[in-house]
Amino acid sequence: MKKFYWIIGGVMIAVVLIVLFVPGVAEYIEGEVLTWLVRLSG
Amino acid sequence: MKIAQKLFMVIGVLVLIPVVAVAALAVSARNSDGPSGVFSGGPLVAGELVTGAEPDWTFARDIGTIELQLLEPPRSRLIWVVEHEGKIYVVSGYMGSAIGRLWKRWPVEAGRDGRAIVRIGGKRYQRTLIRIKTGSEVEGVTAEFSRKYRSAMTLATIEAGTTWLFELAPPNPDTNGTPG
Numbered sequence: 001m002k003k004f005y006w007i008i009g010g011v012m013i014a015v016v017l018i019v020l021f022v023p024g025v026a027e028y029i030e031g032e033v034l035t036w037l038v039r040l041s042g
Numbered sequence: 043m044k045i046a047q048k049l050f051m052v053i054g055v056l057v058l059i060p061v062v063a064v065a066a067l068a069v070s071a072r073n074s075d076g077p078s079g080v081f082s083g084g085p086l087v088a089g090e091l092v093t094g095a096e097p098d099w100t101f102a103r104d105i106g107t108i109e110l111q112l113l114e115p116p117r118s119r120l121i122w123v124v125e126h127e128g129k130i131y132v133v134s135g136y137m138g139s140a141i142g143r144l145w146k147r148w149p150v151e152a153g154r155d156g157r158a159i160v161r162i163g164g165k166r167y168q169r170t171l172i173r174i175k176t177g178s179e180v181e182g183v184t185a186e187f188s189r190k191y192r193s194a195m196t197l198a199t200i201e202a203g204t205t206w207l208f209e210l211a212p213p214n215p216d217t218n219g220t221p222g
Contacts, residue, residue: 008055015059016066026067030079033064037080040141 076109076118076161082148083118086111086159089166096212099125102162103190108132109161112151112171119148123162123210124186130210131183132171133195138204149173149206160210168213176201183207 019025068081077083086109102108102125110132111118121132134149136142143150152158156171174180176197184195184207199205 004051008058011055012058012062015062019063019066020070026070026078029063029067030081034080037141037145 072117077120079120083109083111085116086118086161086166089161089164091166091168093168097167099128099130102130105162110148111159111161112148112155113157113159114155115151117148118161122187122191123160124183124190126179126183126186129179131174131187132208132210133187134206134208135193135195135204137206138202149208152208156208157213158210167210169210170212170214171208172211174200174207174209175203180207 019029067078071078071081071083074083075085075087102123105123107120108123109118110121121134124131134146136146137149152171153173156173158169158171160167160169174183180200181197184197184200187193187195195205200207
């Protein structure tokens with residue numbers, strides 16, 4: 001069980017690093033968020 | 043039982059990944075000099091601070107978006123702008139829906155304290171946001187927004203409060219706000 005939590009922690013850190021440092025990922029996520037917000041508001 | 047437990051954990055992790063990704067972007071943007079596409083940014087720091095005589099705003103006709111920062115709270119966002127009869131204006135749509143008002147809190151904050159800085163073409167200008175609910179200029183301003191951005195903005199949407207219109211007026215000398 002403890003190992004599982006370590007894996008989750010590692011995955012989350014990897015997600016943060018990918019979002020912040022891999023080119024294009026942030027723009028893609030922002031586009032998706034914007035589309036979702038506009039759809040919700042419309 | 044163990045299978046169900048593992049399934050819940052996997053689903054939890056799958057939900058957590060986009061939440062963490064969006065949160066990381068939001069936090070990162072909050073600490074930046076200026077906004078990103080969706081997320082609010084931090085104070086506008088870079089760029090010459092233009093003071094003195096009121097600029098000729100006609101150049102704003104060719105500008106798609108500007109960066110707008112309120113002094114309180116000191117957060118910035120990208121926003122549409124139009125020029126009309128020598129003055130510049132910004133709007134916030136979706137103000138008629140609960141989601142919109144949750145998403146866009148700056149118009150309410152600007153109503154409390156309208157002191158602002160805008161960055162246009164790398165230069166910063168001190169402004170005061172003044173909400174306009176009705177008046178002779180509204181029709182011309184909404185027509186310009188509709189022409190420039192193909193939006194469905196009209197005098198009626200401004201008067202109904204579904205769209206909030208602000209003039210970016212010169213800084214008010216009575217206020218003591220000084221930009222950073």
